[in-house]
Amino acid sequence: MAGHGQLLSPCKNLEEDLVLFHYGELPAPEHFSLEQHLSGCANCTAYLKDLSALMPLTIKADDPPETFWLDYNRELRHKIDSTRDKSWWPVNFGAFFQPRLLTAFGAIAVIAVALTLTLGKGVWQDRDLPREDEALMEVLPMAEDFDFFKTMDVLDNLDVLEFMASPEGAA
Amino acid sequence: MRAGDEELVAAAQQGNQQAFEELVERHKQKAYHIAFDFCRDREDAKDLSQEAFLKAFVNLKKFDGRSSFYTWFYRILVNLCLDYKRRLKRSPADSFDETLENQMEPSHEPNRPRSPDQQVLAGQISRKVDAALQALPAKQRTAFLLKNHQGLSIKEIAELMQTAEGTVKVHLHRAVTALRHSLAEFV
Secondary structure, eight states, X not given: XXXXXXXXXXXXXXXXXXXXXXXXXXXXXXXXXXXXHHTTOHHHHHHHHHHHHHGGGGOOOOOOOHHHHHHHHHHHHHXXXXXXXXXXXXXXXXXXXXHHHHHHHHHHHHHHHHHHHHHXXXXXHHHSOOHHHHHHHHHHHHHHOHHHHHHHHHHHHHHHHHHHHSHHHHO | OOOOHHHHHHHHHTTOHHHHHHHHHHXXXXXXXXXXXXXXXXXXXXXXXXXXXXXXXXXXGGOOSSSOHHHHHHHHHHHHHHHHHHHHHHOGGGOHHHHHXXXXXXXXXXXXXXXXXXXXXHHHHHHHXXXXXXXXXXXXXXXXXXXXXXXXXXXXXXXXXXXXXXXXXXXXXXXHHHHHHHTGGGO
16 A cells, blocks of 8 residues: 555546446446546546555454354344243233224223113112102101100190190180 | 245244244344444444344334345344444443454454554554544445445345435445545555
């Protein structure tokens, strides 16, 4: 490498084609016409020469030993296994919350509620009592209480005594 | 007869782990070298390429075969490499200088005897090249590395970068021009 650092400028309109030419990516017609141009243009030829000298410098070779690849496989298998162990629960659980399934679950829930209300109506009504019966049921325990009637008798007797004490009663 | 990538992908999608391991076996070296081109560090390249395989494994059921497995997988890898570069820029602790030091280790160089002068020159070139590559915008660097280092076609690069072939050509041209100027002293 000379190291003089002097760069010759190629023809501006051909610079991109020269790069593609260097990498063998220039289509046939352009390739042919560029070759013709190169035979008479020192700057473009020098540009291609620069690319041939400089671009390989940017490549850094790295060839790891065989043990590296053994470790590589082992580590990757371990990573995959641990990912699979970790991921099965959230994945399965998350499946319930997929939009399509959520809609289906919602529809099932609405149908279940509707059926329960419709079919269960008769059963619940038999258990419910009319208002009059409800009042009777409240009074019944009191009616069974004998003391209540006793008290009522005493009150009746008081009325009779009061009547007898009055002038009308005396007459 | 050797199964194609598509057949292996189909088997792996059905839960056949051996099929996926075969895919790894086929692509691991290239994946590693692409990652190494981006990060220039052996351990990081290993982690990045493994992460790409892991992502591919997790998302394999989503792979619909519209592109080849090769394109799909290397797109994952390149995106991870670009993320790595972005992370590196954000954290000065893992600066590029550190990576440069790592790459100077003899283990990363092919085993061939060099005179002290040659070693100094190689070190200078290496530092300069890395700085020049680092200075390139992400898209230019990606197009350049995939073309110059991996020898991918413009069409393949366009598919990987999900852009037009013309755009790749422009990125490549700009990258090459910038590198030529940065490395002019070695001409």
